[in-house]
Amino acid sequence: MRRRLAEAAERVREHETVGGQVELLRRSVEEAERQLDGLRHAYEREQQDVERLEGRSLTRVVASLRGTRDDDLTRERAEAELAARREADARARLAGLRRDHRAAQARHAELAGAPAAYAALLDERERLLRAGRDRRADRLAALAAEQDWLTARARRVEEAARAAAAARTALAAVRDRLARADGWSTYDTFFGGGLVGSVMKHDRMDDAAAAARVADRWLAVLRTELAGLPGGWVAPELEVGELTRFTDIFLDNIFTDLAVRGRIRRAREAVDRAGTAVDRLRDQLAAEAGEVHRRRAAAAAERVGLLTAP
Template identity: 35%
Template sequence: METRETLDRAVAEDAEATTLRAKLRALRAQAATERSSLEAVRGRHRREEEDVDRLDGLGLTSLTSLLRGSRSADLRRERAEEEAARADLKSALARLQTVETQAEEVDRRLARLGDTATTREAAADAHARALVAVGGLEGAAVAAVLTELDEADAAVRELTRVRDAGARAATALDGARRELERAGSWSTFDAFGGGELIGSAAKHQRMEGAGRFIVDAQDAFFDFASAVRDPGPVTRLRPDLGVGSVRSGLDIWLDDPVSDRTVHRSIARTAEQVEAAATFVRDALARTLQEQAALEARCLELRERRDALLSPRG
């Protein structure tokens, strides 16, 4: 059966890739060690060169050695030590280059193999469905596992979509919270510090920003609602913060104390509601992640059962 041959090849390549990845990790660790060793040897060689230069020059070291009558012997010794350090440096560099070359070869082979796990899964799925099409006892056993696996995979995909929507809602609510904090600061300044037109305009700019984030959160939450029982904390949020366009305009242009305090209370109330909604979404998102993890574990178990049924019989 052609699908059997394709699966066997995919299994062999996936096993090779697993071995190569382990080898690549070991080579990279060895390369890191060799780099450290190279730096140490390079430092020693640099110091030896400096020792030779001091003896070969006109400084205090050279003069002292000359007065003792040992300059020639000292210079021979230092040059011998510098040559030994240079040889060690050459060897250390060669070792590093060898390891890096081996790592590059393994990396290239892995690149040629590609995504072997995905290829193996596709081959296993194709062979499993081919056996189901043939029928018989073996096909029936595989069909039962595939039915469960298809259902579990579909549930994981749906939960992934829901999870992503929940994450977007949580991010938007966090943005609304930050904007409301800034709006609250401007509102305090406007109400009690005499902010007048500038303070009112800055406050309402932040309020509008918070409103946009609330709309984004509600849009995302529409896709997340299937994971929760009561979507109220998010859907009850008001993008206009309960102020309305008329009151907003009056607050900016008239800037009277009553309007300032009314808007200030609206900002504070909405901030509390946004915090409650964000907590609600985070808790629901945590439950969704747990459910997804359980389903993914179930999918893994079912794939192992399928692969066991697909394994060649001795």
């Protein structure tokens, strides 16, 4: 069993190594393709210069009048030949990289089952040790339970992180619409917007209210996801207040305009606070995800050490 485990582990290492080679070669092929394209264009330009001097063209006439045609033609032919050699070298290099890339891909495909085969052998080894009441059995059982707990926590953290990202996007949309409403409010309040200004302002406020409802729903989802995480995680509330007022349009004066402008400004501040809180939560969730990953890796490494030890 130990020999089989060692061989399987070696195949896993080779699978990972070859996978890195496949990616490296893919990038090298793309870079070589770009270089060949540039060299091909350079050769075409040099060849065109030669053809202009050889054929009937204004370039040939001017060079003949100056008495430099033969020298110019010799130089341009030499430059064209050099460009052609560079293109040929680049084409050959690209062909070689493509062959290497295909070979690496083929080997990587051959080793595709290596990780699963190694995992199956480790599971088999663990069953044998635990069934035989080996001294390592209790620790292996504890590690299995820890991995189950960490896997569940990683899933909850990931779901909460997705909800936080969606809430952050929704809050950005609210902020954008409130900024537009604020612009119309400034125009309506200080520049005599009148009925048209009030209508446009309230249209933008309606847009902001609709966006705030979407953000509220995502924040509610975030609170639900965080409730499943131990540790007292708290998502913010979005308190933007009333964003629409029928009377402001029909009782249009500086007092109602200032009152509405104040509500918009307070709503923007509330959105900014909520956004800052969500950003802080995202940072905390990212740190938690990193810690869970570290603990899972450590538990997995300890398990492998126990299972492969004599």
